[in-house]
Amino acid sequence: MRHALIAAALSAALFGGAAKAQARALPDRLSAPARATLERTIDSARTAGLPVGPLYDKASEGVLKGAGDDQIVRAVRSLARSLADARAAVGTSSDGSVLTAAASALAAGVTPVDLRRLAHPSSGEPSASTLATALVTLVDLVTKRVPVAMATTSIQSLLDRRATDQQFTSLRADVDRDILAGRAPEASVVERVRARTGPPPS
Amino acid sequence: MRDHEPDRLPESLALAVDLMRQEEVPSAEWRDELLRRASAEPRLMRRVTLSVPWAIAAGVLCAALGGAAVVGVTRYSAGAASAARVADGVAASTTANGMMLPVTFSVVAPNAASVSIVGDFNRWNPAALPMRRSPDGRTWQVEVRLPLGLYAYAFMIDGRLAPDPAAPHAAADDFGTPNSMLVVRGS
Numbered sequence: 001m002r003h004a005l006i007a008a009a010l011s012a013a014l015f016g017g018a019a020k021a022q023a024r025a026l027p028d029r030l031s032a033p034a035r036a037t038l039e040r041t042i043d044s045a046r047t048a049g050l051p052v053g054p055l056y057d058k059a060s061e062g063v064l065k066g067a068g069d070d071q072i073v074r075a076v077r078s079l080a081r082s083l084a085d086a087r088a089a090v091g092t093s094s095d096g097s098v099l100t101a102a103a104s105a106l107a108a109g110v111t112p113v114d115l116r117r118l119a120h121p122s123s124g125e126p127s128a129s130t131l132a133t134a135l136v137t138l139v140d141l142v143t144k145r146v147p148v149a150m151a152t153t154s155i156q157s158l159l160d161r162r163a164t165d166q167q168f169t170s171l172r173a174d175v176d177r178d179i180l181a182g183r184a185p186e187a188s189v190v191e192r193v194r195a196r197t198g199p200p201p202s
Numbered sequence: 203m204r205d206h207e208p209d210r211l212p213e214s215l216a217l218a219v220d221l222m223r224q225e226e227v228p229s230a231e232w233r234d235e236l237l238r239r240a241s242a243e244p245r246l247m248r249r250v251t252l253s254v255p256w257a258i259a260a261g262v263l264c265a266a267l268g269g270a271a272v273v274g275v276t277r278y279s280a281g282a283a284s285a286a287r288v289a290d291g292v293a294a295s296t297t298a299n300g301m302m303l304p305v306t307f308s309v310v311a312p313n314a315a316s317v318s319i320v321g322d323f324n325r326w327n328p329a330a331l332p333m334r335r336s337p338d339g340r341t342w343q344v345e346v347r348l349p350l351g352l353y354a355y356a357f358m359i360d361g362r363l364a365p366d367p368a369a370p371h372a373a374a375d376d377f378g379t380p381n382s383m384l385v386v387r388g389s
Contacts, residue, residue, distance in 0.1 A: 057322040064326040065377035075376035097352040108373035129387040136383045140370030
């Protein structure tokens, strides 16, 4: 029984490894030159210690959405640069989720300086989950036309007060509800954040 | 009072509003319930760890079937983030790299003939995760087991991509259609 289990475990490990390798393949539709360019970009990112999963995912997303090879290559290169910039801003020890969320925040217009502040709030380091959720919330607010500076300040004030994951999630839902009711996104954010943080110090 | 015009909303939000304003949505209360559920948070209810031999055996079986090794069983309540939520009473599994959580994606599309979900978790393959129509006839659902992490995704409704109306949207719109974001977290 013991040997059978070991054999099964080894098979599972091999199977799992094969499955993982397959999951990291570039899409078949790409031309050979585009594939070669992407492989070089991904190898460089891997050598630099960046997470490469999001780069493969970006290529697959582009194929599904009917993008041309050049457009896919540009998007993957841009993401690789954003991941490197994000790591420089938030720290080399950050996990993949935080780096991906931070790269998204940079793409939304958050400056590297502000991103560094968000990752290192005055109240102490947030958990990876909380920081990723905060950054995703920030990006969502920007996509809803909240000015970047206002969204950044709002999320920073919540991080400084050690807001929880669910507080960020509920903030986003509250703002969504306000927008659906016809409220301006900026006004909603100001009020909803103030309700969570109290009045500004005089 | 309205202080913005609906037709000036960003495209990603306009799509979400369109989905929520479909004629067959029964009431504003229903929409509010969706938003309430979107803002709810998964709460850890109970954690039960299997004995080592059973965990190994279950892990081998699970890995052989799907590449995941079950070494623990965790129950989570309903009501996690957005239309993508941790399902009620469904066992979570764990891989060598970390916990895998069951996430239920749902979207209201009463007039759709087919709905699937595409994202970072299935290589954006529309055939990989078809969604099932719920008994109410208007909601489509699918459950996916995901490791902790951050994922971009979208629904494909009758061949047309649409973001999740109840989830945060991604910033980068590299290919012309917006994505939603999901943070899968352990507690």
